[in-house]
Amino acid sequence: MTVLEPQASFEVTDKGFYGRFGGAFIPEMLYPNVEELRRNYRAIMEDPTFQAEFRALLADYVGRPTPLFLAERLSNEVGATVYLKREDLCHTGAHKVNNTIGQILVAKRLNKKRIVAETGAGQHGVATATVCALMGLECVVYMGSIDMERQKPNVDRMRMLGATVVPATSGSQTLKDATNEAMRHWINNPVDTHYIIGSVVGPHPYPDMVARFQSVISEETRSQLLEKTGSENPNYVVACVGGGSNAAGAFFHYLHEPSVRLVAAEAAGLGVSSGHSAATTALGKPGVLHGSRTILMQTEDGQVTEPYSISAGLDYPGIGPLHAHLFDSGRGDFYAITDDEAIAAGFQLSKLEGIIPAIETAHALAALPKMGLQTSDVVVVCLSGRGDKDLATYAKYL
Amino acid sequence: MEAQAVATQADSALPTQNRITALFGRKHEGLLNVYFTAGFPNLDDTLTVLEGLEQAGADLVEIGMPYSDPVADGETIQQSNLQALNNGMTLRLLFEQLANCRSRVSVPILLMGYINPVLQFGVEEFCRQCQAVGVDGVILPDLPLDLYLDEYAPIFRQYGILNIFLITPQTSTERIRLIDEQSAGFIYMVSSASITGSVSGVSDEMLAYFDRINAMNLTNPRLIGFGIKDNETFRMASQYANGAIIGSAFIRLLQEKGTDQTQIKAFVEAVKGK
Numbered sequence: 001m002t003v004l005e006p007q008a009s010f011e012v013t014d015k016g017f018y019g020r021f022g023g024a025f026i027p028e029m030l031y032p033n034v035e036e037l038r039r040n041y042r043a044i045m046e047d048p049t050f051q052a053e054f055r056a057l058l059a060d061y062v063g064r065p066t067p068l069f070l071a072e073r074l075s076n077e078v079g080a081t082v083y084l085k086r087e088d089l090c091h092t093g094a095h096k097v098n099n100t101i102g103q104i105l106v107a108k109r110l111n112k113k114r115i116v117a118e119t120g121a122g123q124h125g126v127a128t129a130t131v132c133a134l135m136g137l138e139c140v141v142y143m144g145s146i147d148m149e150r151q152k153p154n155v156d157r158m159r160m161l162g163a164t165v166v167p168a169t170s171g172s173q174t175l176k177d178a179t180n181e182a183m184r185h186w187i188n189n190p191v192d193t194h195y196i197i198g199s200v201v202g203p204h205p206y207p208d209m210v211a212r213f214q215s216v217i218s219e220e221t222r223s224q225l226l227e228k229t230g231s232e233n234p235n236y237v238v239a240c241v242g243g244g245s246n247a248a249g250a251f252f253h254y255l256h257e258p259s260v261r262l263v264a265a266e267a268a269g270l271g272v273s274s275g276h277s278a279a280t281t282a283l284g285k286p287g288v289l290h291g292s293r294t295i296l297m298q299t300e301d302g303q304v305t306e307p308y309s310i311s312a313g314l315d316y317p318g319i320g321p322l323h324a325h326l327f328d329s330g331r332g333d334f335y336a337i338t339d340d341e342a343i344a345a346g347f348q349l350s351k352l353e354g355i356i357p358a359i360e361t362a363h364a365l366a367a368l369p370k371m372g373l374q375t376s377d378v379v380v381v382c383l384s385g386r387g388d389k390d391l392a393t394y395a396k397y398l
Numbered sequence: 399m400e401a402q403a404v405a406t407q408a409d410s411a412l413p414t415q416n417r418i419t420a421l422f423g424r425k426h427e428g429l430l431n432v433y434f435t436a437g438f439p440n441l442d443d444t445l446t447v448l449e450g451l452e453q454a455g456a457d458l459v460e461i462g463m464p465y466s467d468p469v470a471d472g473e474t475i476q477q478s479n480l481q482a483l484n485n486g487m488t489l490r491l492l493f494e495q496l497a498n499c500r501s502r503v504s505v506p507i508l509l510m511g512y513i514n515p516v517l518q519f520g521v522e523e524f525c526r527q528c529q530a531v532g533v534d535g536v537i538l539p540d541l542p543l544d545l546y547l548d549e550y551a552p553i554f555r556q557y558g559i560l561n562i563f564l565i566t567p568q569t570s571t572e573r574i575r576l577i578d579e580q581s582a583g584f585i586y587m588v589s590s591a592s593i594t595g596s597v598s599g600v601s602d603e604m605l606a607y608f609d610r611i612n613a614m615n616l617t618n619p620r621l622i623g624f625g626i627k628d629n630e631t632f633r634m635a636s637q638y639a640n641g642a643i644i645g646s647a648f649i650r651l652l653q654e655k656g657t658d659q660t661q662i663k664a665f666v667e668a669v670k671g672k
Contacts, residue, residue: 015544025513027470027539028564029588031573170476171466183469190568190591288514288540289467301488302515303466 010255010325016204016292019328021321024203025288029187033195034291036110038205044109045102045212057101058216061134062091064098066217068224068380073352074365080373083234084355084383085221087246094358094385095214095246096127100196102213104131107194114138114193118168118182120147120175120242121313121360122154123385124198129163139163142181144174147312154389172306175242175316179290199243200320203291207248207320214249221380222253229378236371238263239382240364241334242278242314244323246384251326261333262326263371265363266319267309268336278307279336280319281327289318295327310339310393313360313385333371341366343397346387358385359393417506417534418560418583421457422619422640429641430632430670431458431621432648433510435478436495437487438464439652444495445502446657452505453659454666457641458621460537461496463489463511470539472593474646478653489519493527500532508562510537521550525557535560535583543577551580564588567607571614578616587611587639589624594645600625600634608638629671644669 016022016038026034044050058064066086075082087095100117107115115132117139119125125141132139141158145167148155158165171177179201186195200207200214222232237254239247241264254260269277277283284295289304296318297305309315319327326332337345346362349355357365361384373379387394421429432451436444444461451459464482468475492509499507509528516524516538528536536559541550543563554561560583565574568591577585589604604625611620622635623643635642648665655661 023545024542025540025545026542028542028569029470029539029566029591029593031542032566032568032570170473170480176467180467180469184472184593187470188592190566285518287517288512290469291540296514298514298518300518301490302518303483304514 010322010331012204012208016208018322018325020286021292021294021324021328022204022207023293024291025293026203026291027187029190030183030203033186033190034203040110041106041205041209044106045209050105050109054102054105058098062097062101063089064216065220065224066090068221068228070228071353074349077348077352078368078373079375080377080379082368083225083378083380085217085250085380087217087382087384088355088357088361088386092123092127092130093388094123094127095217095249095382096124096198097130098216098249099198099210099213099245100124100127100131103194103196103209104135104137107137107196108135110194112192112194114140114189115196116140116142116182116185116189116193117196117198118175118178119143119198120178120315121311121358121389122147122151122158123313123389125163125165126154126157126161128196128198129158129161132163133161140185141165142168142178142185144168144172144178146173147175147178151312151389174312176304176307183290199245200248200322201243201290201292201318207292207322210245211248211252211322214245215252217246217249217382218251218253221250225380233257233260234378234380236261236263236377236379237382238265238364238367238379240265240314240360240384241319241323242267242316242360243318244320246382248320248322250380250382262331263333263335263367264323264326265335265337265367267311267314267342267363268338269308269310271338272336276308277336278309278315278317280317281334282336284318292321294318294321295324311342311359311363313358314363335367335370337363337366343394346394347397355383356387357383358387359390361385416558416560416583417504418458418508421506422584425457426619426640428636428670429457429621430666431460431641431643432456432666433460433462433643433645434648434652435462435464435475435482436492437482437485438478438649439481439656441485441487443657444492445499447652447662448499449503450657450659450662451666452503454663455670455672456505456666458506458508460508460510460643461492463492463509463515465512465515468512470593472646474649475594478649489515493531496531496533506534507532508535508537509533513538513541522553525553525559528559529557533559535562537562537586539564543580547580562586565611567591567603574611574614574616578618581618584619584621584640585616586643587620587622589622589635592624594624600631612638629669632669633671
């Protein structure tokens with residue numbers, strides 16, 4: 001096991017760095033917007049009236065706290081005690097709404113009139129369209145045109161919620177390109193628009209702000225685990241990582257608990273060496289993507305590589321700078337999970353526990369047999385989303 | 399060492415006779431900077447277009463280093479980037495193409511692009527190559543001022559490469575002063591809050607912004623970019639700054655009509671109104 005350097009910090013610095021990753025590599029056109037957010041986000045988030053409103057919506061609208069469920073049959077299968085943090089039971093079906101509730105409240109306090117967002121699987125787009133409907137703000141969501149085809153139910157949901165869904169037709173027509181288009185939209189609408197980034201990516205302060213909104217996951221896990229086991233700390237916390245927002249939330253309150261191993265499952269697609277993969281830490285190098293210095297998949301010439309995963313939510317060539325730092329410092333264990341392994345884990349959880357997970361989440365479950373678990377180990381898996389949206393994909397394997 | 403640490407770009411630029419600084423020293427009005435993407439429309443067109451622009455009377459030339467994710471650029475320039483990459487364009491190849499360009503052209507040359515390919519190439523090696531082939535300045539929109547000053551300014555200074563900064567209608571007065579202080583060569587005035595190629599015409603809002611900047615009496619000359627597409631917009635911009643930058647409109651010409659010298663000359667002359 002890697003020995004954690006005592007000075008290693010996982011707090012973001014004033015300039016937005018986690019170790020050597022992070023920062024705000026943005027064109028001047030975005031500077032005023034990002035700077036306005038940077039100057040205000042902590043004060044807004046720490047304001048008691050904001051916290052009261054945020055907490056009330058998490059309880060009454062999102063349905064928090066989400067249960068921490070002891071998955072007994074799965075535990076028997078993997079040979080350890082496995083708890084599932086049921087983010088799939090959040091309103092809209094995934095953890096994404098924790099962040100969109102928080103960010104739309106920030107946007108309102110900054111007097112923004114319009115929201116722009118990107119989405120991959122459509123979960124973040126739906127969560128954004130949902131809170132925009134709730135707050136009566138205009139909503140524009142960019143989505144890769146390939147993703148619009150493979151996640152059609154979510155496109156329909158966003159439209160039903162009143163959002164305008166704009167296809168991103170450049171590049172690979174997936175999440176990376178949707179993010180580019182959303183950033184361009186923000187450049188073109190600098191004064192009255194807030195960009196709700198859906199993951200712990202983008203320029204500072206986004207990775208920190210999103211991680212803080214998602215940190216409710218580990219905040220609840222600690223008290224729930226204490227009640228159930230007598231200890232706040234499991235041996236492992238496991239989550240899937242595309243950009244890494246559910247992982248950031250599930251890890252947040254354990255970052256400075258060296259006895260808790262943090263396990264990230266990345267999408268290996270058809271295999272790490274197949275040329276059709278999204279396993280960023282296995283294949284990437286340090287570079288700058290979407291406003292932060294992180295680890296990203298790229299050519300020798302610094303062109304961003306088109307990733308591939310069966311899961312639209314993990315189909316991203318980078319990871320959040322916090323995760324790059326977890327990888328770099330040895331604080332996190334990263335596993336690359338193939339499409340087939342994820343699908344098998346999705347079927348396994350469905351049959352053992354009666355829970356159909358999102359294919360993204362299934363990548364986290366597929367890491368369990370690779371971790372060398374002992375029977376005495378307590379493991380928390382962040383069950384980030386439900387699998388309804390993925391039925392068409394799962395059905396091919398029935 | 400301490401004196402060096404506080405030196406601005408301008409201090410170290412002077413002894414190297416940077417072509418951009420020299421140009422603005424002798425010409426103050428109606429300067430035209432034309433952007434084109436390296437390796438576009440065909441891989442080997444870079445030098446042809448560069449020479450064509452000098453002969454046509456462009457005052458500066460901005461060569462785009464193609465990138466897979468050019469977030470500050472609109473569709474026209476994005477497509478040209480993609481096509482250049484598909485042609486096989488790389489930064490290494492660009493420096494090879496430009497290796498002997500100074501025996502053929504004397505126009506000031508800027509490289510414009512995004513930070514990631516430069517980081518992978520190595521910032522110092524990039525600056526060294528720029529100096530070796532005769533590139534005078536660079537525009538890297540996603541390398542903001544503070545990160546440039548914290549990490550890279552001494553390297554750029556060492557090789558005499560000017561880093562050109564952008565300002566926009568939303569840039570605060572305080573920040574414009576800071577950018578002016580740290581700039582050499584010229585300041586790139588983005589005409590409106592937008593990506594490239596997305597603006598049509600000159601609005602009252604833009605004129606108010608141009609007036610506001612004029613009234614600040616900045617140390618550096620200014621070129622206005624974004625939304626410049628013809629003689630009318632060029633003349634308008636030139637009334638408020640030392641000149642203007644044209645990009646998407648020229649890329650469309652190359653796309654539609656190729657790199658024919660007479661076409662390039664006709665385009666530049668039409669914009670300048672000769």
